[in-house]
Amino acid sequence: MTPGSTALAEPAPPAGRKLFNWKLLLGVIGVAGLLGLSLLTGVYDVFGADDGDQMFAITRIPRTVALVLAGAAMAMSGLVMQLLTQNRFVEPTTTGTTEWAGLGLLLVLIVFPSASIMERMAGAIIAAFVGTMVFFLFLRRVSLRSSLIVPIVGIMLGAVVGSVSTFIALQTDMLQSLGVWFAGSFTSVLRGQYEVLWIVALVAVAVFLVADRLTVAGLGEDIATNVGLNYNRIILLGTGLIAVATGVVTVVVGNLPFLGLIVPNIVSMFRGDDLRSNLPWVCLLGIAIVTVCDLIARTLIMPFEIPVSVILGIIGAVVFIYLLLRQRRRA
């Protein structure tokens, strides 16, 4: 992103890093291959049957697009959240954001049973925003930056909100629907129902534009203020972006556990934390992991499917524990 950086006759790369290089190209090709595989995987014979083309357009393409958008969105939300809380173990499913989005969705459906998908999403986004702010305010009040306490607080908060949702669902006979939403799955992604996911593409653009400010916020309130940034405004902005991404994904796909946690950590291990040059990598890796998990979920008990959140939960938990142990060793 530094147009004239080649003019510097120094061996050291400039502080502003280049976005595109051959490695990223390889990554894009690899992910494209996975997506191609996703298009070809399924029980229905899209090439042999008469209405194969139609089925391909109705289910396969939407599903694959949804994998791209949801994978990128959740990985990115995790990254932004980790910067804002200055904590490596935080992401929308370990801070209660997803549970809040679920609660918002449930409340909208109870109050307006015939709510459109946009209305449901609005409910989920608002609840996700409120919930994430509650979490951030709590963190500021107790000023707990200890790396493990923060996600524990978040998981507790999420559990409480999840219990409230369960209680309300029990009272209103919606427990089964609740279970279906929370088990993140791309099975029901069909043409005409997933298009709102494109909103997260706008969120990705917005995150890219404010990437530097978010990185500075990741250095803490003092440093951010020192270089003349309004810290509280960045927190609000970042929370808003996370809430929109999480809300939309929760409504369309459901809960994608650990994705936002493992992806930024892996990218950071290899590339450090320059947000803007990392964003394409975070999006790519998020897409790759979700796609692989969805492929496993689709093929393991063919012709049936396992919710992708089950696979993600297992893989994510293993990586999470590895990261924890690794940090212990370093500390």
Add this chain to the structure above:
Amino acid sequence: MITLSNVRKSYNSEVSIGPVDLQIPAGGITALVGPNGAGKSTLLTMIGRLLGLDEGTIEIGGYDVTTTKSKDLAKIVSILRQENHYVTRLTVRQLVGFGRFPYSKGRLTVADEEVISRYIDFLDLRALENRYLDQLSGGQRQRAYVAMVLCQETDYVLLDEPLNNLDMRHSVQMMQHLHKAARELGRTIIIVLHDINFACHYGDRICAVKDGRIAEFGTPEEIMTDDLLTRVFETPVECINGPRGRLACFY
């Protein structure tokens, strides 16, 4: 010049500041010294607008810190606090690059890159510039932080105990770098120090803070007297003439 007029702040039950009236002239190094809990860091943080005042005004180079826009102040004064622990994995060069944020808003220009290189060299960080901060020793990391605030190119630089956790060699090196920044780059440096001998040797002025007020303000020669230091630090102190200037003995 930094001017504090009638500054008051109730920080917590232990530290309450003020009223403080103080004028720190531009140029050179001014050391803030005093016992623990005297309010040195609080004063510095207020000057650096990281902490609000309850009463009074602080002006830096004619700009009121409470009314001037934060992004404008970022080109006048920079502050480095004591505890800097980042979870963000940045290289030294990336960290120093954030010092250009007030000018470039993150989109570093070629000119910015040159400025960054200059400060990396100024603090002898060239060999380390592509290392991650978590791969550095405490002294190296501290140098990188100082490079970042110098790279902000502000006339006024506030540093809260930059010698904390540094050994003898690194402490001396750090003070020499700061001395050079004050002399060669014409910066006004306000620094909180614990070691009175460092303050005496490298400071152009010493400001002794006690119980939230300015106890004494003057040149090292004026401050380095037995009575004054004994009173401020509540510990018997004797000043002697060492081989390189006055020394306070309190061991």
